Amino acid sequence: MAMAPETGTAPGSSAREPAGAWVRAAGPRWDTAVGVLLVAVFVVGLAGTDGFASGGNLAFAFNDIAEVALIALPMTLLVVAGQVDLSVASMLGLGSALTGALWNAGWAFEMIVPVVLLTGIAGGLLNGWLVTRVGLPSLAVTIGTLALYRGLASVVLGSDAVTGFPHTYASWAVDTTTIPGTFVTYPIALFLVLAVVTGVVLHSTAFGRSLFAIGAQEEAAYFAGIRVKRFKLILFVVTGLFAAFAGIVFTLRYGSARADNGLGFEMLVIASVLLGGIDFDGGRGTLFGAVAGVLLIGVLRNLLTLNDVANEVQVIVTGLLLVGSVLTPRVVAAAVERRHRRTAGAGTVPPESEASSPSSAS
Amino acid sequence: MTTLTGGPTTTRPADSSARSLADAVFRAREISIAGALALLILGTWLANPRFLDSQGVKDLLLNASILVLLAVGQSVVVLTRNIDLSVGSVVGLSAFACGTFVSGTDHGVLVVMLLGSAIGMVCGLVSGALVSFGRVPALVVTLGMLYIIQGLDYWWAQGDQISATDVPRPVLDLGSGSVLGVPYLPLITVVLLAGTAYFLRSYRSGRELYAIGSSPEAARLAGVPVRRRILAAYAFSGAVAGFAGALWLARFGTVVADDAHGWELTVVSAAVVGGVAITGGVGTVWGAALGALLLTTIGSALVVLKVDAFWQGAITGALLLAAISVDRIVNLRMTAALRKRSARHGHGA
Numbered sequence: 001m002a003m004a005p006e007t008g009t010a011p012g013s014s015a016r017e018p019a020g021a022w023v024r025a026a027g028p029r030w031d032t033a034v035g036v037l038l039v040a041v042f043v044v045g046l047a048g049t050d051g052f053a054s055g056g057n058l059a060f061a062f063n064d065i066a067e068v069a070l071i072a073l074p075m076t077l078l079v080v081a082g083q084v085d086l087s088v089a090s091m092l093g094l095g096s097a098l099t100g101a102l103w104n105a106g107w108a109f110e111m112i113v114p115v116v117l118l119t120g121i122a123g124g125l126l127n128g129w130l131v132t133r134v135g136l137p138s139l140a141v142t143i144g145t146l147a148l149y150r151g152l153a154s155v156v157l158g159s160d161a162v163t164g165f166p167h168t169y170a171s172w173a174v175d176t177t178t179i180p181g182t183f184v185t186y187p188i189a190l191f192l193v194l195a196v197v198t199g200v201v202l203h204s205t206a207f208g209r210s211l212f213a214i215g216a217q218e219e220a221a222y223f224a225g226i227r228v229k230r231f232k233l234i235l236f237v238v239t240g241l242f243a244a245f246a247g248i249v250f251t252l253r254y255g256s257a258r259a260d261n262g263l264g265f266e267m268l269v270i271a272s273v274l275l276g277g278i279d280f281d282g283g284r285g286t287l288f289g290a291v292a293g294v295l296l297i298g299v300l301r302n303l304l305t306l307n308d309v310a311n312e313v314q315v316i317v318t319g320l321l322l323v324g325s326v327l328t329p330r331v332v333a334a335a336v337e338r339r340h341r342r343t344a345g346a347g348t349v350p351p352e353s354e355a356s357s358p359s360s361a362s
Numbered sequence: 363m364t365t366l367t368g369g370p371t372t373t374r375p376a377d378s379s380a381r382s383l384a385d386a387v388f389r390a391r392e393i394s395i396a397g398a399l400a401l402l403i404l405g406t407w408l409a410n411p412r413f414l415d416s417q418g419v420k421d422l423l424l425n426a427s428i429l430v431l432l433a434v435g436q437s438v439v440v441l442t443r444n445i446d447l448s449v450g451s452v453v454g455l456s457a458f459a460c461g462t463f464v465s466g467t468d469h470g471v472l473v474v475m476l477l478g479s480a481i482g483m484v485c486g487l488v489s490g491a492l493v494s495f496g497r498v499p500a501l502v503v504t505l506g507m508l509y510i511i512q513g514l515d516y517w518w519a520q521g522d523q524i525s526a527t528d529v530p531r532p533v534l535d536l537g538s539g540s541v542l543g544v545p546y547l548p549l550i551t552v553v554l555l556a557g558t559a560y561f562l563r564s565y566r567s568g569r570e571l572y573a574i575g576s577s578p579e580a581a582r583l584a585g586v587p588v589r590r591r592i593l594a595a596y597a598f599s600g601a602v603a604g605f606a607g608a609l610w611l612a613r614f615g616t617v618v619a620d621d622a623h624g625w626e627l628t629v630v631s632a633a634v635v636g637g638v639a640i641t642g643g644v645g646t647v648w649g650a651a652l653g654a655l656l657l658t659t660i661g662s663a664l665v666v667l668k669v670d671a672f673w674q675g676a677i678t679g680a681l682l683l684a685a686i687s688v689d690r691i692v693n694l695r696m697t698a699a700l701r702k703r704s705a706r707h708g709h710g711a
Contacts, residue, residue, distance in 0.1 A: 084501075086627070134687050135694075139445075139501075140640040143627055144682035151675025158672055259672075264624065267505060280499040312516035319509025326498045326506075334497075 030277040030329050031289025038296045045303045052306055055183040056176070061302035062295070063175035066187035066253065067092060067246040067262060069294045071269045073191075073198045074239040076290040078138075079273055080202065081235060082215040082282025083131065086142040088243040089265035090149035091123050093258075095247020097153035100162030100257025109166050116244050123149055124240020128233035138236075146266065153259040162257040173252035187249050199287040207231065215282025271318060272297050275325045297321075391637040391689060395652045399659060406663040413666045420545055424613065426658040427547040428453075428606050432625065433632040433654040434558050434647045435602030439595045440633055441562075443575040443642025444493055444500035446596060448485060448507035449603040450625035455515040456481045456607025461524030461617045464533055471532050475608045482604015483597050485511060490596025494589040508626065519619035526615025537612030547609060551651075554602070559647050571595060575642025631678065632657050635685045656681075 045052040052058075071088045078085055095116045102112045123145065130141045171177050172186050179189055202208040213221035214228055222228045251257045276293025278285030297318065304314045407414045432449055439446045456478040464474055485507065492503045526534065536546055562568040573581040574588055582588050611617055630640075636653025638645030657678060664674050 130683065130687065134690055136686055136690055137640050140634050140686050141683065143631055143634070144679050144686065146627060146679065147631065147675050147682065148679025151673065151677065151679055154672040155670070155676055158670075267508070270501075271505060271509070274502050274505075280502050310517065312513045314513075315509050315516065316513030319506045319511075319513060322509065323492065323498070323503060323506035326502045327492065327496050330497055 030325075031286050031292060034276055034289055034292040034296060034325070038292050038299065041296065041299050041303065045299065045306075049303055049306050052303065055178070057302070057306070058183040059178050059185050060175045061298055062183075062188045063185040063253070064302070065294060065298035066173075066185070066191060067250045068265060068268050068272060069188070069191045069291075069298075070194070070246045070249065071239070071243050071265070072272050072290055072294045073194055073287075074235065074242045075269050075273050076276075076278055076285065076287055077198065077202060077208075077211055078235050078239055079270075079278045079280060080215050080282060080285055081211040081232060082218065083138040083232060083235065084142065084270065084280075085127060085138065085236065085239050086266045086270075087123070087127060087145035087149055088239060088246075088269060089262045090146045090153065091120055091240055091243035092247040092250060092262040092265060093260060094123070094149045094153040094156070095120060095244035096251045096257045096261040097157035097259040099165075099248055099251045100160070101156045103165065103257065104160075104162055109169055113248060116248055117241060120240040120242070120244025120247075121237055122240070123244070124237035125233070127240065128236030131236065132229040132233050150259070150263075157257065157259045159259070163255055165252060165255060165257075170252050170255055173249055174255075175253075187253070195287065195291050199291075202287050211235075212283055215279075215284070217283075268297070268318075271322045275321055277325070277329075280326070293325075391692075392646065392649045392652060395636060395649065395656060395685075399652065399656050402656070402659055402663055406666055410666050413663070416543070418666075420540075422659060422662055423548040424545055425662060426655050427545075427551045428609055428613070429625075429629065429632060429654040429658055430551050430651045431554060431602055431606045431609070432629045433636065433650040434555055435599035435606075436629045437633045437636075437638045437645060437647050437650040438558065438562070438571065439500075439599045440630070440638050440640060441571045441575045441642060441645060442592050442595050443578065444592060444595070445504060445630065445640070446486070446489060446599045446603075447501065447504040447626045447630075448489060448511055449599065449629055450622045451508050451511040451515065452482050452485045452600060452603040453607040453610060453622035453625065454620060455485070455511050456604040457610040457617045457621050458515055458519055458524065458607075458619055460608045460611045461529065464530055464611075465524060465528040468530050469533075471536050471612075474533055474611070475605060478608025478611075479601045479605040482607065483601035485604070486596040486598070486600015487593070489600065490593040493596065494592040512620075512623070516619045521619075523619075524611070524615075524617040529611065529615050533612050534615055537609065537614070547613060550609070555647060555651050562647065567591065567594075572643050575639075575644070577643075628657065628678075629654075631682050635682050637685075637689060639689075653685075 071092070075085060075088065098116050098119055099112055102115065103109070107115075127138070127141055127145055130136050131138045175185050178185050184192075202211065210221065210226045210231055213224065213226055214231065218228060247261065250261050254261075272294040273290050274280060274293070275296065276285070276289035276291065278290055278293075300317065300321075301314055304317065305311075403414070412418055432453070436446055436449060459481055460474050460478050463469065463477055489500075489504050489507050492498050493500045496503070539546055541549070562571065570581065570586045570591055573584065573586055574591055578588055607622075610621060614621075632654035633645070633650040634640055634653070635656060636645065636649035636651065638650050638653075660677060660681070661674055664671060664677070
């Protein structure tokens with residue numbers, strides 16, 4: 001009875017169907033396009049830029065985005081489920097600060113790691129609890145925890161920098177240590193393994209399919225028997241865990257624990273995921289696209305640096321790519337839709353219904 | 363995105379008493395923030411009376427002015443169920459552009475303010491056009507704009523800075539001067555705040571912004587020009603951010619490219635603490651202004667109370683979470699109460 005007015009999107013949805021179907025068809029094409037773009041940029045780099053092809057440079061190029069890449073994996077699942085976590089970079093900073101503070105206090109590194117990971121889980125639980133139990137939008141919640149976790153990081157460590165972590169662990173993360181015979185560093189190797197696991201989870205399990213359902217139509221997913229709240233909670237917890245782990249990787253890679261480590265990384269993670277064709281409205285995208293998006297940003301930044309392109313221009317390129325990557329499929333879809341309508345006659349209602357996509361809501 | 367747990371954020375007033383109850387609750391939200399602010403000021407003053415001497419009050423108002431301005435602009439966008447993450451970079455760009463424009467000249471104050479607003483409005487129009495006509499999610503567009511504007515600004519500045527000695531006297535006077543003991547900046551802010559509040563409350567196009575935020579589809583069917591209104595909201599938010607950049611120059615004189623870097627989330631926080639729902643359609647610019655005032659006052663109070671500045675971020679975050687949680691719980695209670703009441707009056711079906 002109370003539900004009846006809420007289902008009132010019906011008038012628009014029938015008109016939207018052709019465009020929607022097309023965009024869905026364009027979705028996989030977009031992430032293929034990003035993959036092709038990645039290969040193209042890579043080939044151009046190999047052919048035209050001195051020093052790009054050296055193992056040392058490739059190891060550096062990819063290792064440099066290791067933390068962003070690690071966090072992008074759970075973020076992809078979150079965005080597919082129609083949620084977002086802006087607190088990841090702060091959790092990275094908190095993980096780093098905690099690592100430093102405990103190391104200062106004389107803890108063994110083997111003891112520090114589980115404590116930091118548990119902190120990540122606790123942070124993810126808080127995010128997830130506020131979203132699923134209190135019923136708050138994830139954007140608002142994680143803007144709050146973004147400030148909270150970064151604040152806790154500076155409370156824990158202040159403005160100090162802690163260095164001198166044990167060589168056995170520190171050498172594991174730096175870009176000069178690669179898997180023998182390749183240019184693949186250990187953090188990137190771990191990322192690749194986790195990417196395969198995440199890809200299988202997202203695309204080949206009931207859990208993954210449920211996330212698409214939740215992102216596409218949460219209410220329908222709920223009535224289809226999907227445990228929406230439970231799944232969302234799991235996603236936030238895993239994201240917190242990955243972010244804290246990325247904090248440890250970051251600390252070891254730079255050999256320095258600071259409260260402001262990874263400041264602003266949340267934007268970079270989200271930019272990479274969206275660049276890979278994960279629809280911010282939820283319900284669409286592939287993990288392949290997200291991985292291609294992350295790697296594309298890494299390779300592109302490296303190439304621009306090698307060609308002496310100023311850092312400022314790299315920032316602009318990131319922004320243009322981001323806007324272009326969401327705009328292009330929609331412009332193409334709209335053009336196709338217009339032609340489709342012209343050939344099909346004036347029988348259909350113009351799809352005005354998406355005039356203002358409810359985007360900031362999550 | 364439909365949120366299962368979202369529930370109705372706006373009330374469908376069954377009768378006028380339900381509407382007045384809803385009004386009272388939303389007003390109560392602003393009163394409770396004002397109360398928290400008063401308590402904070404009182405407590406800090408008791409601990410250190412110099413917090414409220416004339417210089418202390420002046421600092422408090424000056425520090426809050428620019429954030430309040432930005433929060434007002436942001437609220438207008440958030441009301442339409444969108445977001446503008448590019449405001450911080452717009453402030454930086456506008457401040458640097460205005461600084462470059464006036465350096466070593468005797469350009470008047472008015473020209474500088476107009477230039478700042480115009481730059482901001484252009485940025486806002488680009489974001490707004492992409493969101494409303496390109497149908498691209500606001501978060502993605504304005505995140506992209508954040509990078510583009512910030513990159514342009516850094517590229518242009520090339521590590522240079524505008525120094526106060528090059529800025530003409532009248533412009534600096536705008537930032538530090540006062541009339542009858544009240545500094546100009548807060549006065550300007552209050553005028554703009556009151557104007558925006560009046561527009562949102564009393565003009566049809568202002569009310570339509572709420573309608574769009576509550577239900578874009580319903581607003582469209584009711585004949586609201588949704589796209590034009592959203593474009594206008596972004597243009598306004600951009601213009602306000604650009605204007606704030608000009609005031610930034612007037613206040614600080616010295617400007618570098620990454621001024622106001624990272625402010626976008628503080629600004630959104632201020633609006634959300636002030637009761638502007640991130641899901642659109644709910645809130646007032648008065649509330650957003652109070653939220654911004656509360657955030658800056660906490661910062662000042664921590665300094666006066668000699669609390670480690672390191673705590674500021676944690677306190678801000680905890681406050682934001684508390685504010686939105688309390689708001690949500692009150693809302694749920696109110697919805698339940700309204701349902702019970704309308705059932706009693708026979709509106710249940």
